[in-house]
Amino acid sequence: MADQEIYKGLAGVPVDYTAVSKVNPETNSLLYRGYPVQDLAASVTFEEVAYLLWHGELPTDRELAAFEQFERANRHLDPVLKRIIDELPTTAHPMDVVRSAVSVMGARDDETADDSPDAELRKAKRLFAAIPAVVAYDQRRRRGLDLVEPRDDLGYSANFLFMTFDEVPELPVVDAFDVSMILYAEHSFNASTFTARVITSTLSDLHSAVVGAIAALKGPLHGGANEAVMHTFDEIGEASNVTAWLDEALAQKRKIMGFGHRVYKHGDSRVPTMKTALDSLVGYYGRPDILDLYNALADEFTARKGIHPNLDYPSGPAYHLIGFDTELFTPLFVASRVVGWTAHIMEQRAANALIRPLSVYNGVDQRDVPAREPVE
Numbered sequence: 001m002a003d004q005e006i007y008k009g010l011a012g013v014p015v016d017y018t019a020v021s022k023v024n025p026e027t028n029s030l031l032y033r034g035y036p037v038q039d040l041a042a043s044v045t046f047e048e049v050a051y052l053l054w055h056g057e058l059p060t061d062r063e064l065a066a067f068e069q070f071e072r073a074n075r076h077l078d079p080v081l082k083r084i085i086d087e088l089p090t091t092a093h094p095m096d097v098v099r100s101a102v103s104v105m106g107a108r109d110d111e112t113a114d115d116s117p118d119a120e121l122r123k124a125k126r127l128f129a130a131i132p133a134v135v136a137y138d139q140r141r142r143r144g145l146d147l148v149e150p151r152d153d154l155g156y157s158a159n160f161l162f163m164t165f166d167e168v169p170e171l172p173v174v175d176a177f178d179v180s181m182i183l184y185a186e187h188s189f190n191a192s193t194f195t196a197r198v199i200t201s202t203l204s205d206l207h208s209a210v211v212g213a214i215a216a217l218k219g220p221l222h223g224g225a226n227e228a229v230m231h232t233f234d235e236i237g238e239a240s241n242v243t244a245w246l247d248e249a250l251a252q253k254r255k256i257m258g259f260g261h262r263v264y265k266h267g268d269s270r271v272p273t274m275k276t277a278l279d280s281l282v283g284y285y286g287r288p289d290i291l292d293l294y295n296a297l298a299d300e301f302t303a304r305k306g307i308h309p310n311l312d313y314p315s316g317p318a319y320h321l322i323g324f325d326t327e328l329f330t331p332l333f334v335a336s337r338v339v340g341w342t343a344h345i346m347e348q349r350a351a352n353a354l355i356r357p358l359s360v361y362n363g364v365d366q367r368d369v370p371a372r373e374p375v376e
């Protein structure tokens, strides 16, 4: 029945309940377990947000101390994993490296087959702790530099930057990076989270679901857009070129990366908070040219098309200013979103139903297989 209604891209279709986060396009707001994300970004660390997303409540001082201890104890790059990463060509995209790394972590985790809630939580926390070392080392090896061991006296974000750049970062940089991690951590049934839930729904394991989620995040219509934003900035060069560049891009019907959203149609709730973090980085690094280009493109594209920036738009230039190579931007998104993915994996497992929608067949009608001449 080709005239049966279908919901292409599942647009507008609610497929399950979630208590992890609430995306509200009417009020342009995002709640993590009931808390407005911009309030969390202003007052707590990424570690506390991760705890909140997994456990449903912010940690007490004692709970936070125990979690921080666990995280710091699991930060090291497993030497076996390092050897495997070293075998991967630097022509491989860093998303392929982090996806392969999580797959190896799954194969080497003693609890992979244990899907009890406690084991799932421990695996989620181990991934949270270990992914930064993979991303940081991948950037370093691409630059011909050695591994930097983690430091136990630094928080998650400061240590992440330390392992990448081999120097203790200044507070404004740590703060902006931490805010980006908080904002990227969770966003309801986006494509990568939904992928993780589909995989979990078959009763597959947590690492497999995260590997699938990374694969879904890689695409430029989703997480890959933060990298693509920087390529756009490089192409445009400077603010004065925006109009001419946009004329041509729109004439070619190109998608402008970092703009538009499936759910938010009047602006992404996270952009103002990330834009403030970008402003602070622009001031810290003395790069008003980046802000001029950012504003020129955002103002002109939104005025012409009524399409607003999404979180990837301010995050791209922010990561560039901090010093990350452009191809590493989406792996940074992975490091953060692994929290949301694993919270959803646990939620899916706790009230599972196999995810298996229907399709409406529109191929050729039933026909007979042609008779074959017998082979001599």
Ligand SMILES: CC(=O)SCCNC(=O)CCNC(=O)[C@H](O)C(C)(C)COP(=O)(O)OP(=O)(O)OC[C@H]1O[C@@H](n2cnc3c(N)ncnc32)[C@H](O)[C@@H]1OP(=O)(O)O
Pocket (backbone or CB within 6 Å): 009, 220, 221, 222, 223, 225, 254, 255, 256, 257, 258, 259, 260, 261, 262, 263, 307, 310, 311, 312
């Ligand atoms: C963290 C995140 O993952 S946020 C998303 C990151 N992705 C991007 O930034 C990639 C660029 N943006 C896009 O491709 C889209 O806005 C999406 C995929 C994010 C959402 O798209 P959808 O909800 O499926 O809407 P769709 O792609 O159908 O867009 C509706 C219309 O707006 C246009 N449009 C939407 N976004 C853009 C854009 N960034 N540039 C140019 N046109 C756009 C589409 O071409 C379409 O126009 P049409 O009706 O004339 O064909």
Ligand SMILES: O=C([O-])CC(=O)C(=O)O
Pocket (backbone or CB within 6 Å): 184, 186, 187, 189, 190, 191, 222, 261, 262, 263, 310, 311
């Ligand atoms: O919600 C979405 O579709 C995409 C997004 O913004 C995210 O995953 O952060």
